[in-house]
Amino acid sequence: MTSAFSLRSQGRQPPLPLSLALPQGELHIEQWLRILPRKRLVGRGLLNGKPVLVKLFIAQAAARHWQRESDGLRALRDAGLPTPALHAEGQLSGDLYYLVTEFLQDARTLEQLWQQLPGRNPGQPQAMALLGAALRSLAALHRQGLVQHDLHLGNFLQQGEQLYLIDGDAISAVSPGQPLPAAQAEDNLALLFAQLQPHWDELSELLLIDYLQVNAERALNPDRLQQHIARARQHRLRDWLDKALRDCSAFAVERNWWRFCSVQRSQRDALAPLLQNPDSAFTSHPSLKDGGSSSVTRVEQGGHSLVVKRYNIKGLGHWLRRCLRPSRAWHSWLAAQRLQFLGIATPAPLAMIESRFGPLRRRAWLVTEYRQGQNLLELFGEDGQSLPTTEQQQALLQLMQQLTDAHISHGDFKATNLLWHNGQVWLIDLDAMQTHKTRTSWQPAWQTDRQRLIRNWPENTPLHTWLKTHLPQ
Known part of the structure; x- marks a missing residue:
C-alpha cells in the first residue's frame, strides 16, 4: 500500500504511474507537475476517467x-470567486492526505505567460495588460475580505478569458464578505508588486487603476504601499539568496566533507561532466585569463557557451588567510544572484563549486553563461575622443541608477568589467562587489567606483568630461 512514508523516501523521484484507491473512485496519476520532497506532490491524472489535478500531502504535519x-x-468558492472545482479530498493511510480538483485543459499561469512576453519593460502594453488582469482578480479577492499570503503570478491560472485563483493553502479570510482594511490590502498588494523588478515601482500608482476599478471601498496610501513593496522585496531577496545555497526546487546542492556545489537545478544534467571535473575546462580550451589568484576560460558545454573562473590558491600563506572564509566564488555567486534578482544585467550564474577539507576551503570555481560583447574600453576607444551613442548613454546611466538605488558598489569598476551587449551594459567580475546597509557607508565606495571608471580615459577628453558631468554623484 502506498503510504506517506514510502513517498517521502522516494525524494525527488516518486513512482509513476501511481494508482490510488480513493473512496470517490480509482485515481491514476500520470505525470508529476511539482515535487516538494518529503512535503507535497502535485500531479496530473484521472479520477474515474476524468482529468484531474492531484495534491498529495506527505509531510509528517x-x-x-x-x-x-x-x-x-x-x-474562494463561498465568496463566489473562480477557482477549480473540488472533486475529492480526504485521508488515505497514516499521514497521507489527498485533494483532487478539476484539471483545466490548456490553462497557463500568468507567470508562464509573463515569461513568454517579448519584453517586460515598464509600460510595455502586453505586460501592463497581464498585470492588470492579476490586479483585478486580486481586487475581487480583497473585496470579499480574503488575502493570498503567497502572492505571485504563478497562483493565477488563465484558461481562455477566465482567470482562476489557485493555491488554497495560502488563502485566509480576514473579514469575510467585507472589504479588507486598507493597511492589509496594501500589505498584500506589496507582495505582488515586489515580484516585479524595482524599475516597475514608478508605475505602481498607474497599475492600481485596474485594482480600483473592482475594489475602491478603501482609500489606499501610495507612500505606505511603496514602503511595503521595499520591505517585501528585501524579504524575497533574502529568501532567494538563502535558496541559492541549499537544495530546493531552484537549486541542486551537494555538500560533503570534500566539496560544496550549488547549481541551477535546470542546468544540473547539462553541466554534470563539468561539475564533476571543473579543471577539465582548463586543459583543452583557450584561456581568457591565466595565472595569479584566478584563471578564466571559455568552454562549450551542452550546446551553450560558458565561462569558468577558477580561484587559485597561490601558496600556504594565501590559503591560511582564506581557508576559513567563504571563497571568492561563493561571494561572486551570491553577488550575481543579487544582481539578477534586481534586474541588473550580469551573465547568469549557473554553478559554484568549493573544494574543501571539512570546514576548510581550498580552490573554488564559478560557472556563468558567456555573453558576447565589447567591454567599454574597446567600445569607446582608449583616447576618450568618442562619446557614447544616445542608446549607450541611456543604458550606462540606467545601470548607474540601479546600482545607486540598491546601494551596491562594484569594487573594481574599470571599463573592462563593463560589457556592451544587446542594448545593455553588463557587469562582470563581481569578486569585490558589496551591498551597503546605509547610504553613509555606500557613498564613499560609490565615489571610488565612479572615479575608477572615469580614470579609464584621459582628462579633459570628451568622454572623460561627459562621464564626470553625467554619472550620478
Whole structure:
C-alpha cells in the first residue's frame, strides 16, 4: 500500500504511474507537475476517467497543510470567486492526505505567460495588460475580505478569458464578505508588486487603476504601499539568496566533507561532466585569463557557451588567510544572484563549486553563461575622443541608477568589467562587489567606483568630461 512514508523516501523521484484507491473512485496519476520532497506532490491524472489535478500531502504535519488547502478553496468558492472545482479530498493511510480538483485543459499561469512576453519593460502594453488582469482578480479577492499570503503570478491560472485563483493553502479570510482594511490590502498588494523588478515601482500608482476599478471601498496610501513593496522585496531577496545555497526546487546542492556545489537545478544534467571535473575546462580550451589568484576560460558545454573562473590558491600563506572564509566564488555567486534578482544585467550564474577539507576551503570555481560583447574600453576607444551613442548613454546611466538605488558598489569598476551587449551594459567580475546597509557607508565606495571608471580615459577628453558631468554623484 502506498503510504506517506514510502513517498517521502522516494525524494525527488516518486513512482509513476501511481494508482490510488480513493473512496470517490480509482485515481491514476500520470505525470508529476511539482515535487516538494518529503512535503507535497502535485500531479496530473484521472479520477474515474476524468482529468484531474492531484495534491498529495506527505509531510509528517500533512493534516495541517491539507486542512488549510481545503479551507482556502472553500473560502474562494463561498465568496463566489473562480477557482477549480473540488472533486475529492480526504485521508488515505497514516499521514497521507489527498485533494483532487478539476484539471483545466490548456490553462497557463500568468507567470508562464509573463515569461513568454517579448519584453517586460515598464509600460510595455502586453505586460501592463497581464498585470492588470492579476490586479483585478486580486481586487475581487480583497473585496470579499480574503488575502493570498503567497502572492505571485504563478497562483493565477488563465484558461481562455477566465482567470482562476489557485493555491488554497495560502488563502485566509480576514473579514469575510467585507472589504479588507486598507493597511492589509496594501500589505498584500506589496507582495505582488515586489515580484516585479524595482524599475516597475514608478508605475505602481498607474497599475492600481485596474485594482480600483473592482475594489475602491478603501482609500489606499501610495507612500505606505511603496514602503511595503521595499520591505517585501528585501524579504524575497533574502529568501532567494538563502535558496541559492541549499537544495530546493531552484537549486541542486551537494555538500560533503570534500566539496560544496550549488547549481541551477535546470542546468544540473547539462553541466554534470563539468561539475564533476571543473579543471577539465582548463586543459583543452583557450584561456581568457591565466595565472595569479584566478584563471578564466571559455568552454562549450551542452550546446551553450560558458565561462569558468577558477580561484587559485597561490601558496600556504594565501590559503591560511582564506581557508576559513567563504571563497571568492561563493561571494561572486551570491553577488550575481543579487544582481539578477534586481534586474541588473550580469551573465547568469549557473554553478559554484568549493573544494574543501571539512570546514576548510581550498580552490573554488564559478560557472556563468558567456555573453558576447565589447567591454567599454574597446567600445569607446582608449583616447576618450568618442562619446557614447544616445542608446549607450541611456543604458550606462540606467545601470548607474540601479546600482545607486540598491546601494551596491562594484569594487573594481574599470571599463573592462563593463560589457556592451544587446542594448545593455553588463557587469562582470563581481569578486569585490558589496551591498551597503546605509547610504553613509555606500557613498564613499560609490565615489571610488565612479572615479575608477572615469580614470579609464584621459582628462579633459570628451568622454572623460561627459562621464564626470553625467554619472550620478
